[in-house]
Amino acid sequence: MQPRQRSRLVWAMLLLLWNFTLLLASHQVCLVFARIYDDCDPVSYAVFPASLPFDYATTLRNYTAASDGSWAQLAIQIDASGLWETHAFVRCGFDTANHADFNTSGTVQQVHAVPPRGLALTDTLQAGYVGYGVFQPYTIRAFQTPEYLTGSLFQSLVQANYIQGWQCNASTPAAWCQAPYAVGCSPSIHEFVDPGTYECTGDYGNLTHLERLLRNSTLSIDVLVVSQVDADWRKVLQNGTLDASALNVSVLFLGEDYEPTPLGRAEYVKLFGLLFGIPDQIKDQFRDIALNYEEAKSVAHSAASRPSVLYGYAYGSTFYFGSKYQATFLRDANAYYVFGENDEQLPSELAYCFTNGIQLGQPDSGVNFTLVGANSSHFWTGFSITTPTEKTVRQVLQNYTYAANWTAVVCDNLYDATKQTNPNPIFEQGVLRPDLVLRDQIRIFHPELEPGYTFNYYRKMQSSGPLFCPFASPVPSSQPGTHLEVLFVFQSIPRVFVDIQQTKLRALLANLVQVEPNHVYLWYPTNVTTWLDARMVGSASSPTSSPLVGTNNSVFMIAQLYSPAYRDLAVSLSQANVAAAIQQVLRDQGSMYTNTTVLTAATPSQTYVGGSGPASGLGTGALIGIIVGTFVGGVVLAAIGTFAFVETRYHKRKRAIWQ
Incomplete structure (x- = not known):
């Protein structure tokens, strides 16, 4: 054979060997990843929707589902640093060999067969999602500390030993509480203080005890649910101290503790809707809760x-x-x-x-x-x-x-x-x-x-004696006297810094305007524009010509002042230059108040109730008095004029008769 032919033959053999290797490798990959997920309840037939929005939860995202509804996957944030895991939910009996579209990106870390037969939970919040959210309390077979569960049904299941715990105490057999030790716990030299009493239980019970429950075929635990309130759980699951996969148990990590809003944390119930194959039903239930929440917020x-x-x-x-x-x-x-x-x-x-x-x-x-x-x-x-x-x-x-x-x-x-x-x-x-x-x-x-x-x-809490509340209650607006409201704007200062000076501010206002301290009431409006507009109705000022231009991120405080005498409190406020006085008092409190600016945002609103005000500002009582007086005076003058007219005609008639 010629050298050139021999070389071609060698290259052909190498190419054939390479193709065979690739074929074998691809076949082996299929063998490695092909799996039938049947650790679940085969009676149920889950269908995952094409879309499942998460409008409030920030730690759940990227939901996708198969076109035939046989699987879905979701990304979950599992720690505070921003670590995400992708979890897949598959129909019971799902065979990956028959679904080429499953996990094509290779990012799925956990696969959960839906619905599970039994759950092991680590936190009471999870029991809420399962028992009250998706109404599957009987799937809870293990809980770290069962006595923490509430509700009559949960407690009856615990008493019947249907829900078992894995904490270690004096009544736990010593063999169940040996190493590996509790999560987040470093055991001392002496493992047991007394026989059967584990000295170092930690917050999450003993892992040997938990593993015994996961192996118990009568409990049929398919999923271990872990809330990420402590990174130690992820540590023991990753380093093999607790090998859940070897027990055919999937681990569902939750990031609900990182949700900053109540509705974001509540929306995690949709995740459990996926786990139990009823996502559409749970989505509708959560929608009603969200609507109720938003309505209550609006009322507040x-x-x-x-x-x-x-x-x-x-x-x-x-x-x-x-x-x-x-x-x-x-x-x-x-x-x-x-x-x-x-x-x-x-x-x-x-x-x-x-x-x-x-x-x-x-x-x-x-x-x-x-x-x-x-x-x-x-x-x-x-x-x-x-x-x-x-x-x-x-x-x-x-x-x-x-x-x-x-x-x-x-x-x-x-x-x-x-x-x-x-x-x-x-x-x-x-x-x-x-x-x-x-x-x-x-x-x-x-x-x-x-x-x-x-x-x-x-x-x-029940009161324990007499109270001496420093905050005065507002004087009823119907009480006779002079009532005044004035709006102050505080700039370059958080509200808390104004709050902690309220006693000083009340005393200052009382002194400057010469009213009793308990006749000064300070409060913060929910919506200052609404408050102003209500006082501009019927006045020459237009509600749109707001005096609040340039006051974003400011603190608005309303002072209500009262005097039983009919005085012009507005003039007293103006003469005392109250806003400047308040500003100086605050700046004297230290460096935190150095840049504080205080303004009077609008003309004070003043009313007189039950009497006449001073000449410079007639109140309601004075106006009523003038109107009534004018009317009565007019009636009297009309009567006198009529009498004079009749009397004159009478005398003229009398003279005519005599003549």
Whole structure:
């Protein structure tokens, strides 16, 4: 054979070998990925819709589905740094070999056969989604701490040992609580203090105990659901400490804890609609909840005023302020919360408090509490998270001794979501029904909007003695005397910094205008334009010629002043140059107020009730007196004129007769 022919033959053989290798490799890939997903309930036949919008949840995106509805996939954010995973949901009995369109991008990390026969849950929120969202409570077969479950059905299932736990305590056999240890837990030298008692249980129970439940064929657990409140779960699942895939168990990671809005967190129920093959039904249910929430929010913002509120609780040696999730609730309930107002623009001091809390017992604790408005807020809620059995203000103060003089305490405005305890249903149901939670909060902050409303989750702490509330109530507008309203605009200052100076401002106004301090009432309007327009009706000013040009991101405060005497309070305000005086008082409070500007936004509105005002400004009573006096005087003059006319005619007639 010639060298050239031999060379061609070698190249041909190499090419043939290469093609065979590619064919074998492709065949092996098919063998590796081909799988029938039958760890599920074969009775159900899921059909996934072509589209499933997520309008509120920011940690769920990129939903796609097969044209025949046999599978769907969704991207889920699973940690705070922005890590995403793609999860697929397939019809029970799904065979990947028959669906060339499945996972063509190769990005699917978890595949869930729909619907599952049994679930293992790690958080009460998940139980809410399953039990009250998709109405599948009987699929819950394992829960880390079953005694935390609420509702009569859940509790009966726990008592019947239908739902089993994997925590380790004195009643747990020692063999069930050996290494690998609890998530987030570093065991000490002594594994057990007493036989059967695990010393280091951690927050999530023992993994050996959990694995025993996942292997239990009678429980038929197909899916382990994990909320990403702690990255340790992902760590033990990724490093093989707990190998769920070896047990034919898929892991559904949730990112609901990263949702900053109540409706965003509630929309996760659609994810469970996918898991149980009923996405369209759950989508319709969620739509009704979202509509109810938006309607309640609209009602809340129809209230005239916007009170301030503190959300916070102590845990250990630190006082914490909740999250953006709670802040959104308060903002939607038309309450002012310092961390609910564009918190990405907070001054550095406030941002630090929001992130790290306030260390109790430190020399600057009082300054920090003042900074966040804790001691000047009208309401306080959230304090019973760590001590949910408190019922009276006195019991609350046993745990918060430093709060005895806070405004919400002395004004008897302490509320919390502990209407039911041991356990508390809000942890399961509240995430699904944010509309009911919002209505509870609206009832707290704006009781006049729905006076007959009954709380679902909240209750008021019982008063423990006489109250000395520093905030004066507004004088009724029907009370005789002089009533005046004036609008102030505060620029280059957050509202909380105005709030904490209210006592000084009330005293200053009372002194400058010469009225009693309890006749000065300060409040913040929900919509300042609406308030102004209502006072411009019938006046020469046009509602469109607003005096608020250039006042974006400003704080608006209305001062209501009253005097039992009929005085011209507007003239007193003008002569005292009150806005400039307030500005100077605030700037004297320190560097945080250096750039503060205070303006009077509109002409004060002044009325006189039940009497005559001074000559420079006649009130309603004076006008009525003038009108009545003029009328009576006219009648008297007319009578005198008539009498004179008749008398003259009579005498003329009498003279004519004599003549």
